[in-house]
Amino acid sequence: MRIIAALVIFFFHFASTATAQDSLVARGEYLLHAGGCISCHTADEEDAVPLAGGRAMETPYGTFYSPNITPDDETGIGRWSDEEFLNALWLGIGPDGSRYFPAFPYPSYTGASEEDLLAIKAYLSSIEPVHKPNLKNDLRWYLSSRFAARAWQKMNFEPGRFQEDPERSAEWNRGAYLARHLGHCGECHTPRSKTGKLQQFKELSGNPAGPDGKKVPGITQDREDGIGRWSISEIEFFLEIGMLPDGDFASGAMSKVVDDNTSHLTDSDRHAIAIYLKSVKNSQDERPK
């Protein structure tokens, strides 16, 4: 009888841990979409395996190739500890101590919570490992030294978690967290300085030289050079299916973002992002002295 009771207890214990793990993985999968990981970590070929890396990203600094983030021990992140994973996303430091260039948007991810990032890691550990060696970045000569990224960080990067603004609503804070950090909207929509630092005083005001040399439109509340004329529900609708209020559909990079990221979000998260975007003024003239 006791044995049966023990077995029952053991079974329930095991089942509940399994469920907790399942729900962590499910949460991680959701956050992986919210983090927009898939579009960059998947090669462009049609039959490319998601998250196995190899996508070329042309920038003024050279061509970056996204790495494999499947749990393969040799070529992916299978051997990474939680701490190494957090160091990469919060600090831009690889397991071997090398520094990442900001083609990997850790200056945005640095604001993400530990809980969320470790859920993403749990999901990544649960998927099929893919053995696919990473391609070497092809950068301008002055960036080829391993110290270049370290120097870049010294000049341009401040790590730090997202701090809620108690003056604002919970929705706004959720939207700010998703847009600024996990969703890293500013990585494309905010202009950069000559050294590639995001110019936060011009947050989301558009980038004349975005990824792949493309012009990225502004998405502040400016009525001409932004989305000031869009209603909250039009923003939500765009994030869900990619349609602009005039009936046109997003193309290129943003189309991918809708496919891989924003269309997977819950209605309430899309609403939160819309609330946040409605608060972003075109602050080009408010450069701090």
Add this chain to the structure above:
Amino acid sequence: MQRLFASAILALLISLSLSNPVGAETTAENAIKYRHAVMGTLAGHTSAFSMIAFGMVDHPEFLQSHANALADAGAQLKMLFPAGSGEGETHALPAIWEEPEKFAAAIDNAEKATANLRDAAASGDRKTIVSAFKALGQSCKGCHESYREDDDHDH
């Protein structure tokens, strides 16, 4: 009698000019302008359709007419990209003419999506309408992703 003759000639001329509105061959420039006009039509009806379908305005009686217009314009899509119309003021990417079979399949998909939306609107069933609209959006976006340069959002 003379007047009757004159008006007969006039009628003949008008009917001739209507049956063959563009006498000469279409220039690339005009092919591009026409493409933009038709794409603009699609966008306008898509926007108007979505505003009715998603309850932003209360004009359910016009839903079907927008859907019909979309299906009509959708049937034209395959003729909008004649050879040579990739040069000039256009964001159409060379891939359209470099991989004609893949492009034709994508266009065919878009045409079917507009026809499907017309049928969905006729069914009057909200769920069918919403899913048909999303499917149309997917096909618009799919083509734009691969075949339109994403500098701003001109056509």
